[in-house]
Amino acid sequence: MHFDIFTLFPGMFQGPFSESILKRAQERGLLSIALHNIRDATIDKHHVVDDYPYGGGAGMVMKPEPIFASIEAVYQGGPIILMTPQGRVFNQQIAHELAQEPRVSLLCGHYEGIDERVCRQLVTDEISIGDYVLTGGELAAMIVVDAVSRLMPGVLTEGSAEDESHSNNLLEYPQYTRPPDFRGWRVPDTLLSGHHAQIALWRRKEALRKTKQRRPDLFARLDLSSKQDVKLMKELDAEE
Numbered sequence: 001m002h003f004d005i006f007t008l009f010p011g012m013f014q015g016p017f018s019e020s021i022l023k024r025a026q027e028r029g030l031l032s033i034a035l036h037n038i039r040d041a042t043i044d045k046h047h048v049v050d051d052y053p054y055g056g057g058a059g060m061v062m063k064p065e066p067i068f069a070s071i072e073a074v075y076q077g078g079p080i081i082l083m084t085p086q087g088r089v090f091n092q093q094i095a096h097e098l099a100q101e102p103r104v105s106l107l108c109g110h111y112e113g114i115d116e117r118v119c120r121q122l123v124t125d126e127i128s129i130g131d132y133v134l135t136g137g138e139l140a141a142m143i144v145v146d147a148v149s150r151l152m153p154g155v156l157t158e159g160s161a162e163d164e165s166h167s168n169n170l171l172e173y174p175q176y177t178r179p180p181d182f183r184g185w186r187v188p189d190t191l192l193s194g195h196h197a198q199i200a201l202w203r204r205k206e207a208l209r210k211t212k213q214r215r216p217d218l219f220a221r222l223d224l225s226s227k228q229d230v231k232l233m234k235e236l237d238a239e240e
Contacts, residue, residue: 001101001152002032003145006070007108008049010035012138022146025155033145034074038062041069050111059112067118071105078103080124082114083137083144087126090144094127098144099151106144108137169218171211173203205232212236 005013016022017033025031039047042065050060071080078101081087088094098104107114107123119126129140150156176187190202208229212219224233 001030001099001149002034002103004034004036004071004074004103004105005108005141005145006036006038006067006105007136007138007141008038008110009108009136009138010037013142016142016146021155022149025149025152028154030152030154031149036070036074038066038070041066041073053112057112061112062110062114062118064115064117067107067114068122071107071122075105076103078105080105080107080122081144082107082109082119082123082126083128083140084109084113084126085128085131085133087128089131090127090129090140090147092147095144095147095151098148104148106137106141108141110136169211169221170207171215171218173207173210201228201232204228205236208232209236 007013013033013035017026022031022033026033038049042049048063049066050062053059053061079098081104083106107118127140127144129143134140176191180187180192188202190198193199208219208222208224211222222229224230
């Protein structure tokens with residue numbers, strides 16, 4: 001998979017993209033990321049990328065010419081996504097959608113915004129990572145790249161992403177490791193039993209418990225009609 005990222009501050013990406021899982025994915029040829037400085041597409045000697053908004057108002061607006069020129073110089077297909085607080089809110093379902101694309105372009109907004117002609121004539125999608133405002137779209141783009149890349153075959157150990165929080169509208173079950181007893185707090189006996197079927201049931205039950213307590217909005221979307229889930233929910237209700 002290939003990401004093209006269009007930004008005014010390409011240096012911001014060097015740390016996150018050169019560490020951990022993203023670094024290994026690039027080294028193995030599973031992922032490629034190209035950073036494009038929008039200023040390089042300007043034609044004036046001062047590399048101006050913004051101007052005052054028509055109609056007045058505070059702040060500056062990113063000009064359309066360098067954005068169009070920067071993207072059109074390298075574009076080879078796929079969605080062109082503007083990272084903006086006005087976009088649809090990013091979630092795991094959208095991450096799965098983007099993971100099916102061989103190429104994705106991410107445009108990082110700045111200042112008071114981007115000339116609307118970019119949004120209407122060039123951008124194909126707009127994504128927000130939450131209902132708050134950042135200085136620019138760079139941090140949001142990093143999050144999208146990370147979330148999407150880990151869904152690509154071969155990036156993670158097989159099966160490791162299947163039970164992660166939000167993978168199926170469930171929060172992940174509690175995790176434990178050695179030692180089995182720490183300051184008198186013991187690992188649940190079921191996890192030490194070696195009985196795989198019982199462990200699977202325990203994990204399902206605890207994932208349901210955590211999701212119901214912490215994210216009732218996600219819990220409301222679950223299909224709990226199976227005999228196993230009906231039984232587990234009765235047990236949870238009795239415990240509560």
